[in-house]
Amino acid sequence: MNKKTSISILLKSKPEGQTVTVKGWVRTFRNNQFIALNDGSIITSMQIVVDRELLSEDVLKRITPGTALIATGKLIESQGRGQTMELVAEEILITGDSNPETYPLQPKRHSLEFLRKNGHLRFRTNTFGAIFRIRHHLAFAIHKFFNDRGFFYLNTPIVTGSDAEGAGEMFAVTAMDLGAIPRTEEGEIDYKQDFFGKETNLTVSGQLEAELGALALGNVYTFGPTFRAENSNTTRHLAEFWMIEPEIAFADLKDDMDLAENMLQYVIGYVLEKCDKDLAFLAERLENEDKNKPQAERAQPLLEKLKFVVENEFERLTYTEAFNILRNSKPNKKGKFAYPIDEWGVDLQSEHERYLVEKKFKKPVILTDYPKDIKAFYMRMNDDGKTVAAMDILVPGIGELIGGSQREERLDVLHARMKEMNIPTDEMQWYLDTRVYGTCPHAGFGLGFERLVLFVTGMSNIRDVIPFPRYPGSAEF
RNA sequence: GCCCCUUUAGCUCAGUUGGUUAGAGCGCCGGACUGUUAAUCCGUAGGUCCAAGGUUCAAGUCCUUGAAGGGGCGCCA
Numbered sequence: 001m002n003k004k005t006s007i008s009i010l011l012k013s014k015p016e017g018q019t020v021t022v023k024g025w026v027r028t029f030r031n032n033q034f035i036a037l038n039d040g041s042i043i044t045s046m047q048i049v050v051d052r053e054l055l056s057e058d059v060l061k062r063i064t065p066g067t068a069l070i071a072t073g074k075l076i077e078s079q080g081r082g083q084t085m086e087l088v089a090e091e092i093l094i095t096g097d098s099n100p101e102t103y104p105l106q107p108k109r110h111s112l113e114f115l116r117k118n119g120h121l122r123f124r125t126n127t128f129g130a131i132f133r134i135r136h137h138l139a140f141a142i143h144k145f146f147n148d149r150g151f152f153y154l155n156t157p158i159v160t161g162s163d164a165e166g167a168g169e170m171f172a173v174t175a176m177d178l179g180a181i182p183r184t185e186e187g188e189i190d191y192k193q194d195f196f197g198k199e200t201n202l203t204v205s206g207q208l209e210a211e212l213g214a215l216a217l218g219n220v221y222t223f224g225p226t227f228r229a230e231n232s233n234t235t236r237h238l239a240e241f242w243m244i245e246p247e248i249a250f251a252d253l254k255d256d257m258d259l260a261e262n263m264l265q266y267v268i269g270y271v272l273e274k275c276d277k278d279l280a281f282l283a284e285r286l287e288n289e290d291k292n293k294p295q296a297e298r299a300q301p302l303l304e305k306l307k308f309v310v311e312n313e314f315e316r317l318t319y320t321e322a323f324n325i326l327r328n329s330k331p332n333k334k335g336k337f338a339y340p341i342d343e344w345g346v347d348l349q350s351e352h353e354r355y356l357v358e359k360k361f362k363k364p365v366i367l368t369d370y371p372k373d374i375k376a377f378y379m380r381m382n383d384d385g386k387t388v389a390a391m392d393i394l395v396p397g398i399g400e401l402i403g404g405s406q407r408e409e410r411l412d413v414l415h416a417r418m419k420e421m422n423i424p425t426d427e428m429q430w431y432l433d434t435r436v437y438g439t440c441p442h443a444g445f446g447l448g449f450e451r452l453v454l455f456v457t458g459m460s461n462i463r464d465v466i467p468f469p470r471y472p473g474s475a476e477f
Numbered sequence: 478g479c480c481c482c483u484u485u486a487g488c489u490c491a492g493u494u495g496g497u498u499a500g501a502g503c504g505c506c507g508g509a510c511u512g513u514u515a516a517u518c519c520g521u522a523g524g525u526c527c528a529a530g531g532u533u534c535a536a537g538u539c540c541u542u543g544a545a546g547g548g549g550c551g552c553c554a
Contacts, residue, residue: 030513052511065504082514106488106504107515113546114488168553205554230552231478243554338550350550403554448554461547 006041015075015085022046022087025124026067026098028107032060035089037071040123043130043277047078047086055092065107066098066124112464119468119476127285130278131465134271135453139223141270142244142449145263146221151246154213154220156206161198162427169229170201171239202227207245207444208378208431211407214247214442215434221246223449231472235461236398236451240470247444253380253389253406256443257366260393260402261314263447264364269310271456272303279303279456286458299397302458309395314364319387320344322367325360326352345371350399357394364401365394377421379405380441381413391445398455404445411435 005020024039024046035048048071052060063069073089080086104118105125115122122128143153159173175195176182182190191199206222213220226243246263248255272279283302290298299305317325326332326341326348339349348367357365369387372379379388389406408414414435418425425432453465463469468477 028513028515030516031510033511034513034516036514047514049512078512080512080514101487101505104487108488108503109515110488117546226554228553232552233478233548234550234552235548237553241554400554446554451554 007037007039007044007046008042010046010075011042011044011085013075015077017074017076019072019090020075020087021070021072022048023070023095024068026063026065026069028065029063035063035069035071037069038124038129040129043126043133043281044083047080047083048073048092049086049088050092051089054089059092059094062094062097063092064098064100064103065105066100066103067094068096068098069094112461116463123467126281128464130275130281131453131457131459132467133278134275134282134457135465137271137274138267138453138456139449141267141274142223142263144270145266146219146246149219151219151221152213152217154206154210154217154222155224156203156209156213156222156245158203158225159196159200160203161196161200162208168204170204171227171229173200173202204228205243205245205446207247207446210245210247210444211431211442212434214249214444215438215440218250219246219248233472235463236454238450238462238466238469238471241462241466242449244447244449245444247442249442250440251406251443252441253368253391253443256404256406256445257316257368257391260391260404260445260447261364261366264393264401264452265310267452268306268456272306272310279306282457282459299458305396305458306456309364312363314366314393315361316366316368318369319348319367319371320369322348322352322356326355329355329360331355345373347374353394353399357399358396362396364396367392367394375405377417377423378407378414380408381417389443393445395455397460398451401451401455402445402447404443406441406443409435409439409441411439 005022007022007024010020010022022037022039024037027036027038027045029035032052033050035050036045037048038045050060050063070093071087071089072091073087075085075087078084078086104114105121110125112127115125115128123132146153176193182193184190189199191197194200203224203226205226206224210220210222222243222245224242225240227240228237229239230237232239246259248259251259279302286299286302300308323341323344329341331337332341337349337351339346339351341352353365356367357363368389368391369382370390370392371386372381372388375388375390379390381388391402391404392400393402393404395401408417411432414432415425417423418428450462450466454460454462457465459465463471
């Protein structure tokens with residue numbers, strides 16, 4: 001096939017009557033004369049001008065929304081308004097018809113619910129095209145950020161034999177015949193006869209393994225699929241999602257917070273530059289969506305929100321400071337919180353996080369030094385004996401975007417914590433060995449990639465920012 | 478897992494205190510149109526009112542159960 005030029009590249013060139021070929025899918029066909037052709041490389045469609053003499057009536061009728069075609073012709077400055085250039089067709093080859101009576105996508109606005117049900121075709125819409133181009137650039141920016149800073153990309157296992165992380169319910173991995181599961185004499189499932197000879201699950205986090213890498217390579221990060229079998233039915237949870245988990249050696253909680261804040265500012269700045277057209281489209285979309293909402297429910301304009309995050313420092317405060325703010329807050333005193341703030345040590349609910357982020361500070365907030373009883377065993381114990389060196393980054397509209405901590409590097413303290421929380425130490429010797437041999441202060445965090453995409457695109461349901469969402473009751477495609 | 482809302486044409490939605498033949502915009506189909514921009518103009522067709530059961534002289538409208546979808550909460554990234 002002759003070489004195609006992507007529309008994104010053509011739009012950067014000078015239209016001087018040069019002959020070019022574009023290949024894509026018809027969005028609309030106006031006036032029996034103007035094809036809006038989109039090839040996915042950019043949100044902008046190329047206008048193909050068709051001479052009626054050129055094509056037979058039959059071929060003209062076949063140019064409908066969704067039709068795939070190859071158009072060759074001269075690229076000239078557009079005669080009409082609305083686009084800078086257009087392609088005067090000399091040859092049009094239809095490679096795939098699209099029956100307009102059955103093709104679900106019409107040249108009009110569709111609801112996100114409808115497009116979710118037609119998930120196999122939603123890529124062909126402006127909204128989802130923009131989302132998935134931005135998703136790509138965000139992923140690339142994350143790799144670039146870490147690579148530029150000397151981090152090594154480490155792949156941690158997807159099938160894991162470790163069940164001590166406690167980050168959530170896990171999906172079992174087995175090759176056993178589910179109709180005839182082998183049992184021991186005591187009636188327990190006999191995992192010794194399974195493929196790996198032990199109980200295995202899909203990973204809920206690569207952190208513990210990433211620590212092993214960091215305590216040799218210095219700075220590492222993971223970026224891989226993560227699975228949680230929680231029965232979560234919300235707009236910000238998935239059963240299969242992608243998580244980024246950097247882990248840094250010889251570092252404390254402040255280094256960890258600085259890294260997370262710098263990373264978010266870098267990747268958001270990157271897409272503000274690279275994805276200006278897609279972001280502008282999504283910003284306008286969000287604005288239109290919000291027109292029907294009461295003032296109080298309207299979101300901050302998307303570009304304004306993103307620029308603000310890039311240009312301003314995040315608010316940093318401890319759990320205890322946040323607790324005092326919340327306890328003395330109006331909604332708490334007036335009994336507006338479903339979960340009143342009364343006793344130090346309670347876990348903060350999303351209504352509290354939203355108050356801090358959206359009402360009190362109106363910017364991303366980093367909460368640190370949580371009570372030890374509401375956090376995981378591996379987080380470093382603070383000198384007060386009551387709190388741990390944890391940090392959560394909360395952002396408007398989403399809540400928790402990042403969860404991290406300085407890790408407990410002192411063997412005796414870690415051992416005591418594991419015993420206290422009933423974590424079986426004998427199965428975790430591989431983890432404890434990093435503290436037995438050459439331990440050092442280190443820290444890391446987990447970033448939910450889809451939550452980042454949600455935040456950047458201004459979408460509201462996490463199922464719309466991953467190509468093939470998995471959630472309770474649904475695993476299409 | 479808990480709570481709330483929705484389900485009417487291909488899509489997005491109206492549909493009054495229960496009352497005759499259920500409507501609109503867009504799309505589709507037919508026609509017009511060589512500078513359109515979700516093109517426009519004219520015309521036609523298109524409905525098991527989510528399903529089952531109930532109340533009533535009468536149900537799209539009220540009640541019960543179920544299904545599907547959406548939102549909030551919890552768990553968390």
